[in-house]
Amino acid sequence: MLESKGRPNRLGLWGWLGGGRWGLERYLYTLHRLTGLGLLAYFLLHIVVTSSRAISPERWKAAMDSVTGPLFTVGEFLVFVAFAFHAANGIRLVLVELGWAVGKPIEPVYPYRTSVNFQRPLAVGAMILAVIVMMLGGLDFFVLD
Amino acid sequence: MSDTMHEVTYRIRHFDPNRDAAPHWEEYRIPYAPGMTVLDGLWKVKELHAPGLAWRSSCRMGVCGSCGMLINGKPGLACNTQISELGTSLVAVAPLPNFEIVRDLVPDLRPMIEAHRVLMPYILRDDVEERENPTGEFWQSPEELEHYLQFSYCIKCGCCMAACPTYATDPSYSGPMPLGQAHRYNSDSRDGGFAARRELLFGEKGPWRCHFAGECSRVCPKGVDPAKAIQLMKRELVLSFLRLRRAKCPSGLAKKPEGIGRREGIPEAPAPTV
Numbered sequence: 001m002l003e004s005k006g007r008p009n010r011l012g013l014w015g016w017l018g019g020g021r022w023g024l025e026r027y028l029y030t031l032h033r034l035t036g037l038g039l040l041a042y043f044l045l046h047i048v049v050t051s052s053r054a055i056s057p058e059r060w061k062a063a064m065d066s067v068t069g070p071l072f073t074v075g076e077f078l079v080f081v082a083f084a085f086h087a088a089n090g091i092r093l094v095l096v097e098l099g100w101a102v103g104k105p106i107e108p109v110y111p112y113r114t115s116v117n118f119q120r121p122l123a124v125g126a127m128i129l130a131v132i133v134m135m136l137g138g139l140d141f142f143v144l145d
Numbered sequence: 146m147s148d149t150m151h152e153v154t155y156r157i158r159h160f161d162p163n164r165d166a167a168p169h170w171e172e173y174r175i176p177y178a179p180g181m182t183v184l185d186g187l188w189k190v191k192e193l194h195a196p197g198l199a200w201r202s203s204c205r206m207g208v209c210g211s212c213g214m215l216i217n218g219k220p221g222l223a224c225n226t227q228i229s230e231l232g233t234s235l236v237a238v239a240p241l242p243n244f245e246i247v248r249d250l251v252p253d254l255r256p257m258i259e260a261h262r263v264l265m266p267y268i269l270r271d272d273v274e275e276r277e278n279p280t281g282e283f284w285q286s287p288e289e290l291e292h293y294l295q296f297s298y299c300i301k302c303g304c305c306m307a308a309c310p311t312y313a314t315d316p317s318y319s320g321p322m323p324l325g326q327a328h329r330y331n332s333d334s335r336d337g338g339f340a341a342r343r344e345l346l347f348g349e350k351g352p353w354r355c356h357f358a359g360e361c362s363r364v365c366p367k368g369v370d371p372a373k374a375i376q377l378m379k380r381e382l383v384l385s386f387l388r389l390r391r392a393k394c395p396s397g398l399a400k401k402p403e404g405i406g407r408r409e410g411i412p413e414a415p416a417p418t419v
């Protein structure tokens with residue numbers, strides 16, 4: 001086999017952000033991964049904090065006291081925002097990845113209409129749903145109590 | 146940008162492994178004529194300024210798949226992209242990312258070709274004898290043809306691989322071209338290789354790393370829509386996992402037309418050469 005003195009040219013994380021062309025679905029892809037990692041970090045923290053209840057009621061109270069205040073409310077709201085996005089986009093991904101929202105194979109006639117165009121209304125719908133859930137959450141977090 | 150323009154600037158990413166420590170950009174001004182493609186411009190640059198410039202191209206009509214490169218930040222075919230389409234007089238050309246650079250604009254596509262080969266992109270059937278020494282044609286209806294025709298237009302240019310964010314971070318992912326082509330054969334009514342390919346599609350190599358960023362389909366110069374092929378393949382894999390996929394026997398031989406003779410005066414076909 002031919003050996004090249006190839007120079008690595010992999011885009012790495014830059015490929016999640018830019019790389020080729022900045023399409024809506026690429027942003028959703030990147031945000032889905034980032035919110036997923038954020039939620040995972042939150043869950044781990046959550047387990048650490050709530051596990052103090054298993055040690056003693058005092059430790060539980062101390063732990064709860066250390067995570068109150070406006071900063072933590074905003075932080076929790078951000079977790080909720082990430083959840084709303086991840087859930088709504090996740091529904092879209094389940095539908096798309098099971099081949100329900102990508103359309104049938106077609107004759108490619110220029111200008112091409114791809115599966116990305118086909119599922120776009122679903123992507124927009126999922127984002128509207130996410131924003132509605134975020135707003136309801138915001139009401140609950142900041143207005144209702 | 147208008148056809149009254151007389152010159153364009155090419156910014157080209159150079160890299161010679163024998164001389165350069167790292168890739169670097171060079172700029173050249175060349176005369177512009179209406180109808181010029183990015184590939185025509187490269188030839189002009191070579192003629193007027195940089196005789197050593199290397200790239201790959203052959204058919205210059207979007208058929209061979211050689212001239213995939215990063216044109217103003219987007220993967221595409223140089224021969225298939227008009228300079229006037231770019232909407233600017235600056236044409237920035239770099240080798241397709243996510244592949245190693247052999248030299249200048251030449252990417253090393255071998256990992257893609259290898260991933261493609263591994264997924265058995267050809268008709269697989271048990272009746273080896275008929276496959277190797279055919280006695281007729283396998284039957285296929287026009288509707289069955291539609292199931293894979295779109296995916297069969299792929300020219301293996303690698304633009305989709307350069308655009309895919311998953312492939313950008315994960316070299317073990319097979320990528321949109323090989324996976325799209327695996328589905329092209331899985332969905333061919335003459336093929337019986339689904340079970341064999343399924344074994345190769347588990348894990349990080351397979352389609353489950355794809356989360357529909359859709360970039361592959363957006364950049365594909367042939368309208369192949371690999372993202373669609375990959376999602377349709379996932380459905381088949383899930384159905385087969387749940388044992389809900391209808392087992393498909395590869396289609397048999399088409400009946401030979403009977404009672405039809407050759408019209409007079411039409412010569413016999415020459416003997417096959419392959």
Ligand code: SF4
Pocket residue numbers: 298299300301302303304305306321322325361364365366367368369370371
């Ligand atoms: S799917 Fe499209 S972009 Fe990808 S290799 Fe085939 S023709 Fe090129």
Ligand code: SF4
Pocket residue numbers: 308309310311312320321354355356357358359360361362371372375
């Ligand atoms: S749809 Fe899948 S294969 Fe295509 S660019 Fe996105 S992640 Fe890659």
Ligand code: FES
Pocket residue numbers: 201202203204205206207208209210211212213222223224225
């Ligand atoms: S030169 Fe053949 S595809 Fe561009």
